[in-house]
Amino acid sequence: MSQTILIVGGGIAGLCSAITLQQIGMKVKVYERNTAPAAAGAGIIIAPNALQALKPYGISSEIIRQGNPSDGFHILSDRGRPINQLAVPSGYGSLHSIHRKDLHHILLSALPPGTVEWGKQFLRLEQKDNHVRVAFSDGSQAAGSLVVAADGIHSSIRKQIFQKDTYRYAGYTCWRGVVSVDGLPRLSHRFIETWGTKGRFGIVPLPKNKVYWYALINARQSDPRIANYSTKDLHRLFQNYHDPIPDLLLKTTSHDMIHRDIVDIAPMKCFYSDRVVFIGDAAHAITPNMGQGACQAIEDARILAECLRIQSNYQEAFADYDARRRERIGQISNQSWKIGKMAQSESFLFTSIRNQLMKHAPERIYRSQAQRLYKFQL
Numbered sequence: 400m401s402q403t404i405l406i407v408g409g410g411i412a413g414l415c416s417a418i419t420l421q422q423i424g425m426k427v428k429v430y431e432r433n434t435a436p437a438a439a440g441a442g443i444i445i446a447p448n449a450l451q452a453l454k455p456y457g458i459s460s461e462i463i464r465q466g467n468p469s470d471g472f473h474i475l476s477d478r479g480r481p482i483n484q485l486a487v488p489s490g491y492g493s494l495h496s497i498h499r500k501d502l503h504h505i506l507l508s509a510l511p512p513g514t515v516e517w518g519k520q521f522l523r524l525e526q527k528d529n530h531v532r533v534a535f536s537d538g539s540q541a542a543g544s545l546v547v548a549a550d551g552i553h554s555s556i557r558k559q560i561f562q563k564d565t566y567r568y569a570g571y572t573c574w575r576g577v578v579s580v581d582g583l584p585r586l587s588h589r590f591i592e593t594w595g596t597k598g599r600f601g602i603v604p605l606p607k608n609k610v611y612w613y614a615l616i617n618a619r620q621s622d623p624r625i626a627n628y629s630t631k632d633l634h635r636l637f638q639n640y641h642d643p644i645p646d647l648l649l650k651t652t653s654h655d656m657i658h659r660d661i662v663d664i665a666p667m668k669c670f671y672s673d674r675v676v677f678i679g680d681a682a683h684a685i686t687p688n689m690g691q692g693a694c695q696a697i698e699d700a701r702i703l704a705e706c707l708r709i710q711s712n713y714q715e716a717f718a719d720y721d722a723r724r725r726e727r728i729g730q731i732s733n734q735s736w737k738i739g740k741m742a743q744s745e746s747f748l749f750t751s752i753r754n755q756l757m758k759h760a761p762e763r764i765y766r767s768q769a770q771r772l773y774k775f776q777l
Contacts, residue, residue: 403428405533405541407521407556408549412679412696414506416547417514418456419704428541429510430519430533432550436507440499441575441657442603442611444590447492449694451775452701461505466495467606469590471769476754477595479641483757488766491773494590494690496603496611498577521555524675531674545713546675547703549696552664554681560672568620569661569686569736571598571743574633575613576651577605583650585642586610593644594754596745597636600644612647617743620660629653661686663736666728671717678703683728688738689772691731698775699724705777723777731772 404420406413409431417427445466450459470493471486487493507515520536524546532542548556558564580586591602598616605611614633618625634648666683670676679696703720710716744750 402426403541403543404545404547405430405531405543406547406549407533408551408679408681409433409515409517410549410551410679411502411506411693412551412681412700413547413549414503414510414515415453415697415700416549416678416703418458418506418509419700420547420707421510421514422456423704423708425704425707427514428543429515430521430535430541431515431517432520434518437500437503439657440503441577441613442496442605442609443499443502443693444603444690445495445497445502445697446690446694447487447494447773448775449697450492450495452697456509458505458509462495462497462502463493465501465505465606466497467604468493468495469588469604470494472590472592474757475591475593475641477593477597477640479593481758482594482754483760483765485765486769487773488769491770496590496605498605498607498609498611501606521550523559524556526673526675544674548675548677548681549679550681552662552680552684554677556675557667557677557681560675561667565665565667566662567665567736569663569739570617571615571739572618572620572622572625572658572660573613573615573687574628575611575657576630576647576655577609577611578647578650578655580604580608580610583610583643583646585646593640594742594750595640596747596750597640599742600637600640602644602647610647612644612651614648615661615743617745618660626658628658630656661739663732666725666732670721670724674713676703676717676720683732685728685732686735686739688735688742689731691735691772695728695731698727701775702777 403426406429409429420427453459474482522534522536524533531546593600601613603611630651663686664684670682678699685692706716706719
């Protein structure tokens with residue numbers, strides 16, 4: 400029977416797994432449901448911990464070369480007044496923003512041609528004593544020794560094996576867009592997130608004279624009225640926020656916006672089941688409040704490869720991977736959830752108190768938290 404490891408999902412988690420597993424000499428094959436590499440999408444931020452995890456593969460240097468660096472996030476009020484700076488500690492490097500399609504291209508370029516098969520929609524899998532067989536919707540099948548489930552928050556593999564959804568709606572919904580910086584003279588080079596009672600707004604400069612923005616407002620889940628919002632609707636909500644927020648929305652066409660409710664999943668009680676191991680959003684989708692969703696998927700990929708490298712038995716390797724990841728994922732997931740609740744408050748009294756507490760909190764508290772977050776450990 401083939402000793403190939405089958406990776407279901409060709410996003411960041413799946414491609415990084417292919418890279419790290421090939422590096423330790425394993426034969427891998429990636430199966431992605433899309434028919435071609437993604438051309439659309441928004442911006443993404445790669446934090447120092449993810450760059451550390453990718454460093455042995457030459458990918459970090461390429462992200463740094465193509466990305467846009469920042470020393471951290473500046474938190475502002477809706478009037479543009481500073482609340483706090485969530486800085487990257489000295490010696491840890493920088494945050495780097497990059498368009499998702501560019502990151503995807505970097506990861507694909509690190510793989511030998513033919514590693515990814517496109518247009519492969521997962522249908523079902525069957526685990527045997529010495530292999531796993533995966534069936535796809537086009538009628539084809541693949542067999543391998545192990546399966547890495549990297550098929551995202553709505554993982555079909557997770558649903559087949561565990562059957563119980565553990566989704567949690569965060570209480571707010573999100574729009575994202577990417578526009579040209581032309582005509583935005585007041586655009587700062589800083590990474591900014593604005594907290595106001597009508598919602599949050601993030602501004603992240605990208606390379607190639609682009610800027611990535613995102614807006615979050617409290618809403619009922621799957622609200623059809625909200626789902627039909629145009630940029631004019633968003634502009635009406637944020638028109639009194641500081642510059643250049645209104646202008647960013649006016650520059651964006653409704654067709655170029657991406658809208659999704661913010662949902663996470665409680666981290667799985669076990670990140671593996673016999674010959675199947677779960678990584679990234681398939682295992683522990685995190686709310687985006689700490690910019691760690693993709694970064695933790697990258698950490699997963701590196702640590703899974705390390706566990707398979709040092710353990711001759713796959714069951715022991717999967718148990719080791721689970722043990723190494725569980726506490727860190729749980730802490731980040733819980734902290735991100737709490738930050739979202741605090742940042743999305745619509746109470747004038749609460750937000751006034753919150754802003755003052757954040758403004759005067761000892762710097763050592765933030766520095767200590769950032770050091771734990773941005774340090775990658777095998």
